[in-house]
Each structure stands twice: as structure tokens, then as C-alpha cells.
Amino acid sequence: MTLDQLEIGKSGRITTVGGEGALRLRFLDMGLIPHTVVKMQKAAPLGDPIQILIRGYELTLRLEEAAKIEIEPEEAEE
Numbered sequence: 001m002t003l004d005q006l007e008i009g010k011s012g013r014i015t016t017v018g019g020e021g022a023l024r025l026r027f028l029d030m031g032l033i034p035h036t037v038v039k040m041q042k043a044a045p046l047g048d049p050i051q052i053l054i055r056g057y058e059l060t061l062r063l064e065e066a067a068k069i070e071i072e073p074e075e076a077e078e
Contacts, residue, residue, distance in 0.1 A: 001073060004050065004066035006040040012071035013037050019068045031055045032069055 006012050014036045017027050031054050032038075039053040048063045 001071055002067045003038065003040075003052070003061070003069040003071050004063045006038075006071065006073070008040050008042060011037055011039040011074040013074060014069060014071050016070040017068070018070065019065075023065075023068075027065075027069065030059060031057075032059075037074065038071065 001012070003012070003014075014032060014034050017024060017032055017034065019027055036054060041051045041053050041058065043050045049060050050063065050066055051058055051060050052066075053059075
């Protein structure tokens with residue numbers, strides 16, 4: 001499952017960070033690293049971009065970018 005498929009209000013744990021070169025480094029610099037828990041907060045009216053909560057701050061990503069982040073859904077909500 002990828003981050004763009006996560007439902008609003010649900011959490012997941014990052015398993016793989018995709019992208020190449022500068023894009024991948026940008027993801028890592030923003031805190032999108034494996035084993036980090038993210039929570040989908042909201043989406044724009046047309047679905048793009050999305051807002052997630054990660055490491056105590058809100059981050060906005062385009063769906064195209066979020067599709068490069070693989071996650072596994074968290075069973076219990078925090």
C-alpha cells in the first residue's frame with residue numbers, strides 16, 4: 001500500500017521510501033524515513049494535495065509524491 005491510498009484519520013508505518021536522486025533525499029530530509037508512523041489528516045477538495053501528520057508536524061504532499069512512499073497500515077489507532 002502507498003501513502004496516497006491511506007484513508008483520512010488512519011495511520012500507517014513507512015516501509016520503503018521511493019523516488020530517485022534529489023526527490024528521495026528531499027523525502028528523507030522531511031522525516032519520511034522507514035519505521036516512522038504517519039497519520040492521514042486531510043485532503044484538498046479534489047483530493048490533491050494531502051496533509052499528513054509525521055513526527056509532530058503537518059506535511060503536505062502531492063498525490064504523485066505520496067505514491068512513492070510505501071506503508072503498512074497500523075492496526076490500532078493512536
